[in-house]
Amino acid sequence: MLWSRQFFKTLFSIALPIIVQQFIMTSLNMIDIMMVGQLGETSVAAVGLANQMTFVLIMTMFGVASGAAVFTAQYWGQRDVANIRRVLGICVSLALAAGGITAGLAMLIPEMVLSVYTEDLNVIALGSSYLRTLGPAYLFLGVTVCYSFVLRSTGNVRLPMIVSIGAVALNTLLNYMLIFGNLGAPALGVQGAAIATLTARVLECLVLLLAAYKRRTPVAATLSQLFDFNFAYFLRYLKTALPVIANEIVWSLGITTHNAIYARIGTESIAAFNIAVTIESLALVLLIGTAHATAIIVGNHIGAAETEEAVAFARRSILLGVAGSLLLGLAMILSANRIASIYQITETARGLTRALIQMSGLTLWIKSCNIILLIGAIRSGGDTRFGLISEMGTMWAIGVPLALLGAFVFRWPVYWVYLLVQTEELVKLSIGLIRFTSRRWIHNLASSPS
Numbered sequence: 001m002l003w004s005r006q007f008f009k010t011l012f013s014i015a016l017p018i019i020v021q022q023f024i025m026t027s028l029n030m031i032d033i034m035m036v037g038q039l040g041e042t043s044v045a046a047v048g049l050a051n052q053m054t055f056v057l058i059m060t061m062f063g064v065a066s067g068a069a070v071f072t073a074q075y076w077g078q079r080d081v082a083n084i085r086r087v088l089g090i091c092v093s094l095a096l097a098a099g100g101i102t103a104g105l106a107m108l109i110p111e112m113v114l115s116v117y118t119e120d121l122n123v124i125a126l127g128s129s130y131l132r133t134l135g136p137a138y139l140f141l142g143v144t145v146c147y148s149f150v151l152r153s154t155g156n157v158r159l160p161m162i163v164s165i166g167a168v169a170l171n172t173l174l175n176y177m178l179i180f181g182n183l184g185a186p187a188l189g190v191q192g193a194a195i196a197t198l199t200a201r202v203l204e205c206l207v208l209l210l211a212a213y214k215r216r217t218p219v220a221a222t223l224s225q226l227f228d229f230n231f232a233y234f235l236r237y238l239k240t241a242l243p244v245i246a247n248e249i250v251w252s253l254g255i256t257t258h259n260a261i262y263a264r265i266g267t268e269s270i271a272a273f274n275i276a277v278t279i280e281s282l283a284l285v286l287l288i289g290t291a292h293a294t295a296i297i298v299g300n301h302i303g304a305a306e307t308e309e310a311v312a313f314a315r316r317s318i319l320l321g322v323a324g325s326l327l328l329g330l331a332m333i334l335s336a337n338r339i340a341s342i343y344q345i346t347e348t349a350r351g352l353t354r355a356l357i358q359m360s361g362l363t364l365w366i367k368s369c370n371i372i373l374l375i376g377a378i379r380s381g382g383d384t385r386f387g388l389i390s391e392m393g394t395m396w397a398i399g400v401p402l403a404l405l406g407a408f409v410f411r412w413p414v415y416w417v418y419l420l421v422q423t424e425e426l427v428k429l430s431i432g433l434i435r436f437t438s439r440r441w442i443h444n445l446a447s448s449p450s
């Protein structure tokens with residue numbers, strides 16, 4: 001049977017907590033957008049564009065932590081805790097470096113960063129204030145992502161989930177207080193949203209570390225255990241992880257380029273896009289959670305030299321993701337009008353939002369298939385360079401040129417430009433399926449010398 005009871009039990013025992021945590025991590029930005037959305041499209045555009053720095057950092061951290069997860073999932077198949085801690089040490093070092101650079105840009109030159117996306121001075125002023133306050137959170141965010149990914153790769157998916165639930169609850173409460181001036185707090189608007197997110201990110205990191213060490217999980221390493229690696233081991237990690245890191249950076253920069261193009265179409269267009277992409281992110285949470293769970297299980301099978309089981313599990317997960325995304329896409333299309341009506345924006349922006357959500361729902365199944373195929377299967381098999389080549393090639397050779405063509409040559413509305421850009425996802429899917437069926441993506445990293 002294609003989808004047996006054991007398949008669902010194995011997948012969802014890991015996927016469900018990841019889905020919950022991913023939903024909560026996504027919700028931190030979503031809550032800012034939804035609540036700030038009551039202040040108008042200028043505030044939505046400011047927070048949305050300011051969060052492009054957060055997005056690039058998260059994707060960089062995703063690359064760093066995913067590279068670590070490729071190793072730790074396979075090491076955990078052999079219960080090799082010492083090497084898991086070495087990999088975590090490398091991951092945290094890179095995370096702190098990336099977080100420090102991002103924090104410096106956010107606090108020192110936010111106007112210069114935001115001027116890349118828009119010429120609207122009101123948007124730049126609001127966004128700069130938001131970034132200067134939020135900046136220190138980027139150091140804590142990197143550490144949180146590293147520990148969460150490695151914990152999940154060792155099968156501990158509940159702890160990161162529980163901590164994230166607390167973080168999003170705190171962020172929501174503080175947003176309610178500080179944006180609108182409720183419960184005796186001052187009404188700070190966009191600045192209040194930044195303070196709320198900063199507080200939530202810092203406490204999320206500290207509580208996760210405290211709980212992980214108190215429970216003596218596999219990540220509860222001493223400093224000497226974290227940094228017990230030599231240059232040769234670091235290079236071995238980079239050989240596998242660097243393509244993943246470069247993949248996520250290149251992809252995130254491509255997405256921010258798309259945002260810059262949409263913003264140049266107009267403030268209403270970028271406000272609508274920020275709302276629509278937030279809704280799409282919520283839909284993709286289920287599929288990203290499935291991809292991460294698939295990566296853990298496939299990596300465990302490969303580390304244990306169970307190649308056929310790894311391939312069969314990946315194939316079933318891909319088919320399940322396509323089926324689920326078709327249903328989610330239909331739900332987005334049917335609810336687009338109701339979602340757009342929630343926000344206090346102009347009627348023009350509301351119409352753009354509605355159309356973008358519908359376009360996103362129409363193409364969701366293609367994105368979901370790519371996510372599970374590339375992250376859940378091919379990357380977990382150690383074939384990280386293929387992901388880099390396919391992402392970089394389709395994004396910069398197809399997606400970005402089509403976005404420029406649609407916006408500045410054809411001068412189409414933002415929703416038609418968005419749909420045109422999705423051509424890159426179709427091309428990526430085609431070459432990804434060819435790679436998957438070849439089985440050239442399977443590499444047992446855990447069997448290599450330490």
